[in-house]
Amino acid sequence: MKKLMNAAKDFVPEYLEGIELAYGDRVRIIGEDRRVLVRAGQGKAGRVAVVTAGGSGHLPVFLGYVGEGMLDGCAVGNVFASPSSENMLHMIKAVNQGAGVLCLYGNYGGDKMNFHMAEELAEFEEIATAEVLVCDDAASRPKEEKEMRRGVAGMVYAFKIAGAAADQGRSLEEVAAVTRRALDNIRTIGVALSPCIVPEVGRETFTIAPDEMELGMGIHGEPGIQVCKMMSADEAAGVMMDRLEEDLPLAPNSEVSVMVNGLGATPLEELLIVYRAVCRRLRRKGVQVFMPHIGEFATSMEMAGCSITVFRLDPELKALLRMPASTPFYTNHNK
Amino acid sequence: MKKLMNAAKDFVPEYLEGIELAYGDRVRIIGEDRRVLVRAGQGKAGRVAVVTAGGSGHLPVFLGYVGEGMLDGCAVGNVFASPSSENMLHMIKAVNQGAGVLCLYGNYGGDKMNFHMAEELAEFEEIATAEVLVCDDAASRPKEEKEMRRGVAGMVYAFKIAGAAADQGRSLEEVAAVTRRALDNIRTIGVALSPCIVPEVGRETFTIAPDEMELGMGIHGEPGIQVCKMMSADEAAGVMMDRLEEDLPLAPNSEVSVMVNGLGATPLEELLIVYRAVCRRLRRKGVQVFMPHIGEFATSMEMAGCSITVFRLDPELKALLRMPASTPFYTNHNK
Numbered sequence: 001m002k003k004l005m006n007a008a009k010d011f012v013p014e015y016l017e018g019i020e021l022a023y024g025d026r027v028r029i030i031g032e033d034r035r036v037l038v039r040a041g042q043g044k045a046g047r048v049a050v051v052t053a054g055g056s057g058h059l060p061v062f063l064g065y066v067g068e069g070m071l072d073g074c075a076v077g078n079v080f081a082s083p084s085s086e087n088m089l090h091m092i093k094a095v096n097q098g099a100g101v102l103c104l105y106g107n108y109g110g111d112k113m114n115f116h117m118a119e120e121l122a123e124f125e126e127i128a129t130a131e132v133l134v135c136d137d138a139a140s141r142p143k144e145e146k147e148m149r150r151g152v153a154g155m156v157y158a159f160k161i162a163g164a165a166a167d168q169g170r171s172l173e174e175v176a177a178v179t180r181r182a183l184d185n186i187r188t189i190g191v192a193l194s195p196c197i198v199p200e201v202g203r204e205t206f207t208i209a210p211d212e213m214e215l216g217m218g219i220h221g222e223p224g225i226q227v228c229k230m231m232s233a234d235e236a237a238g239v240m241m242d243r244l245e246e247d248l249p250l251a252p253n254s255e256v257s258v259m260v261n262g263l264g265a266t267p268l269e270e271l272l273i274v275y276r277a278v279c280r281r282l283r284r285k286g287v288q289v290f291m292p293h294i295g296e297f298a299t300s301m302e303m304a305g306c307s308i309t310v311f312r313l314d315p316e317l318k319a320l321l322r323m324p325a326s327t328p329f330y331t332n333h334n335k
Numbered sequence: 336m337k338k339l340m341n342a343a344k345d346f347v348p349e350y351l352e353g354i355e356l357a358y359g360d361r362v363r364i365i366g367e368d369r370r371v372l373v374r375a376g377q378g379k380a381g382r383v384a385v386v387t388a389g390g391s392g393h394l395p396v397f398l399g400y401v402g403e404g405m406l407d408g409c410a411v412g413n414v415f416a417s418p419s420s421e422n423m424l425h426m427i428k429a430v431n432q433g434a435g436v437l438c439l440y441g442n443y444g445g446d447k448m449n450f451h452m453a454e455e456l457a458e459f460e461e462i463a464t465a466e467v468l469v470c471d472d473a474a475s476r477p478k479e480e481k482e483m484r485r486g487v488a489g490m491v492y493a494f495k496i497a498g499a500a501a502d503q504g505r506s507l508e509e510v511a512a513v514t515r516r517a518l519d520n521i522r523t524i525g526v527a528l529s530p531c532i533v534p535e536v537g538r539e540t541f542t543i544a545p546d547e548m549e550l551g552m553g554i555h556g557e558p559g560i561q562v563c564k565m566m567s568a569d570e571a572a573g574v575m576m577d578r579l580e581e582d583l584p585l586a587p588n589s590e591v592s593v594m595v596n597g598l599g600a601t602p603l604e605e606l607l608i609v610y611r612a613v614c615r616r617l618r619r620k621g622v623q624v625f626m627p628h629i630g631e632f633a634t635s636m637e638m639a640g641c642s643i644t645v646f647r648l649d650p651e652l653k654a655l656l657r658m659p660a661s662t663p664f665y666t667n668h669n670k
Contacts, residue, residue: 002528002545004568004605004641011604014568018607021614022627059603193337210337233339233349265600267636268394268664269346270339272353279356292357295664296631301602302639306339329603329630331666 001202008199012056012078019063023328027066035083036091037063038073048166048175049073049095052105052159053088053115055080057198058219060329061298062105065156067327070163072101079198079301080220082110088118092127100128100172104162104179106151107135130176134158136309138187138247139216139225150218153261153298154186154309156330157321164323182317187248188259189240190307192217192224196264196300215239219263219300233270237277240308248310252286257321259293259309264302268295274306291321291332336537343534347391347413354398358663362401370418371426372398373408383501383510384408384430387440387494388423388450390415392533393554395664396633397440400491402662405498407436414533414636415555417445423453427462435463435507439497439514441486442470465511469493471523471644473582474551474560485553488596488633489521489644491665492656499658517652522583523594524575525642527552527559531599531635550574554598554635568605572612575643583645587621592656594628594644599637603630609641626656626667 005011013034020029020037028040043049053075054062063074072095075083092101101122103115112133119129135146136154161182165175192214195204205221208214213231216224231239250256260275262268275294282289290313298307313321325332340346348369355364355372363375378384388410389397398409407430410418427436436457438450447468454464470482471489496517500510527549530539540556543549548566551559566574585591595610597603610629617624625648633642648656660667 002548002565002639004526004528004571004601005608006567006569011608014611015604015607018609018611018614018629021624022607022610022629056604057602059607064603191339193339213337230337232341234341236339264602265637265639266339267392267599267634268399268631269350269391269636272350272357272394273340273346274353275357276349276353279353289356294353294357296603299602301604302600304337304600304637326668331668333661333666333668 001197003199005199011199012076016076019328026328030094031087031090035076035087036073037066037076038091038094039066043072043095043097045097046099047097048099048170048172049097049101050162050166051091051095051101051103053083053111054106055082057301058298061155064329065159065327069167069323069325070159070327070330079200082108082114085114085117088115089121092118092122092129093125096127100130102162102172102175103129103131104158105134106155107133107149128172130172132176132179132183134183136183136186136188137218138244139189140218143247150222152188152190152219153259153307154188156259156297157186157257157309157311158183160325161317161320163325164320167323185248185312185317186309187244188307188309189243190217190263190305191215191236191240192263192303192305194265194304195221196303219298233273234277237274241278241281244308244310248312250285250287250312255288255290255313255318256282257291257293257311257313258289259297261298261307261309262296263305263307264299265304266306271295271306278308290318336532338534340534346534347411351411354663361663365429366422366425370411370422371408372401372411373426373429374401378407378430378432380432381434382432383434383505383507384432384436385497385501386426386430386436386438388418388446389441390417392636393633396490399664400494400662404502404658404660405494405662405665414535417443417449420449420452423450424456427453427457427464428460431462435465437497437507437510437514438464438466439493440469441490442468442484463507465507467511467514467518469518471518471521472553473522473579474524475553478582485557487523487525487554488594488642489523491594491632492521492592492644492646493518495660496652496655498660499655502658520583520647520652521644522579523642523644524578525552525598525640526550526571526575527598527638527640529600529639530556531638554633568608569612572609572643576613576616579643579645583647585620585622585647590623590625590648590653591617592626592628592646592648593624594632596633596642596644597631598640598642599634600639601641606630606641613643625653
């Protein structure tokens with residue numbers, strides 16, 4: 001295992017300390033075991049707070065999006081493992097500004113169980129909570145079971161929309177509703193070319209032949225829908241977009257945002273080649289792309305591969321997407 | 336070779352097309368063979384223009400920094416190969432706003448030869464040029480031969496300083512002088528854990544044993560100063576910082592910016608663990624870190640490893656570093 005790390009057990013606390021050392025003017029770590037990241041400074045009274053939680057190994061997801069215009073807090077688990085309900089509760093209490101807390105997170109068993117417990121305890125303390133699950137991975141279940149799909153890179157768009165809606169002073173119910181509506185219009189599919197290595201395990205999470213790629217693989221190495229021979233970038237983008245558009249039809253003259261997300265080891269050049277294929281296809285159909293996101297937004301350690309997310313916009317969602325945001329790993333200052 | 340690409344010969348034109356499709360409101364491609372990227376729109380009359388050039392395979396270096404507050408243009412070569420002098424000349428003519436053009440680029444033979452030819456031809460056409468070479472790689476030559484060192488990630492800081500100085504309306508000589516002064520205070524060293532693959536070659540550029548890392552390796556796989564057994568992140572950071580500080584002494588109470596740059600396949604978590612070690616060491620010495628840069632700034636395709644850059648600041652350099660910048664892959668909106 002070739003990793004720039006110290007003891008595997010210190011992997012999470014040390015990268016968190018690195019975040020705080022680098023961006024301590026904008027975020028800070030709280031909690032007895034120092035596993036909760038919140039925005040530095042006092043939140044705005046009466047503003048809905050937006051929080052998430054999840055395992056480590058996906059940076060910038062999740063905690064890289066804590067900051068202005070996106071998340072107020074994130075509870076952090078070990079690599080690919082859920083954080084505790086105690087930390088989720090501690091976070092909810094820390095960020096609440098009297099207007100309630102939206103818990104916005106990926107649809108994974110551990111996170112769900114722990115968040116439910118934390119939300120229940122928060123309600124006892126008279127903190128209103130609402131919950132929106134991210135289930136954007138179109139490959140993880142058929143359309144008919146879309147509430148059971150996993151949450152992947154599309155959650156970054158959801159963080160953006162929820163944070164912007166909260167900044168507009170909307171109520172907890174309104175922030176939850178518009179975030180749900182955004183997610184109804186967001187789909188993602190990924191393709192993996194190589195496995196990754198969890199530090200405490202020390203070996204590859206799965207194997208994949210040198211001439212094969214896996215379509216629809218999850219960000220923890222969950223099995224995909226098809227192992228296929230290596231395709232060209234154009235072919236892979238075509239297969240992925242076919243799948244996304246089957247799930248989320250795109251009308252001519254409509255507008256979307258597209259995220260081409262690197263899973264960890266794939267060079268930016270390759271992501272741009274994939275984006276080129278996606279953009280040309282959409283233009284041929286008369287679909288316009290607004291604010292493309294190309295880079296590493298939701299990774300799986302050093303996995304090679306990428307995901308494509310399509311976010312179907314309408315005027316309200318577009319306006320929220322373009323509102324300002326500034327976090328350690330996401331900046332948007334549209335004029 | 337597992338890459339998300341189409342034909343190897345189309346690798347560069349296709350990723351460039353991807354850049355233009357994604358960021359066409361901010362940058363555009365010019366030139367007969369479409370290998371020059373310039374800022375969209377007309378430059379400010381009387382402002383010094385800043386340009387660079389270099390081979391592909393290092394994104395966001397070089398062309399990801401074309402935009403507001405940094406570069407006006409970039410000539411693009413094939414993977415790890417210099418662009419032509421014709422394209423450099425075409426770029427110089429395209430971006431000149433009457434105040435001259437600073438050619439700011441890494442110290443590599445091909446780029447140097449071609450830029451010299453282009454600058455000479457530009458002078459014939461009465462366009463004033465100045466040249467600043469980036470030689471920040473402390474491992475590539477001993478201190479006594481520092482003008483012969485290679486240029487690596489430190490060039491991103493140089494782009495930032497030059498662009499900011501040009502934005503302040505300084506003259507060509509002044510922009511060149513302050514950029515040179517910045518580079519006198521910038522040193523980088525890298526460590527490689529795995530090789531990369533050039534698309535048109537199709538095999539790894541070098542080999543490195545599963546339990547070894549190479550200190551001081553260049554971003555094209557140039558040999559480093561030492562092949563050593565895998566070290567912990569803290570040990571590696573220590574060895575690298577020893578080397579940098581020997582070259583660039585840091586006084587207590589001084590201020591630096593630090594870049595921990597991923598070479599391609601190294602997860603952000605690991606870069607943060609390295610940053611933690613660097614920051615703790617500097618703090619122990621009473622050295623403050625301003626505007627840390629952690630992420631992928633200058634890569635080598637899918638190489639695993641990182642580089643550390645130290646930029647020793649004074650009030651003028653600090654002010655230039657914090658000025659606004661907005662390019663497809665670099666955003667700075669300090670308040």
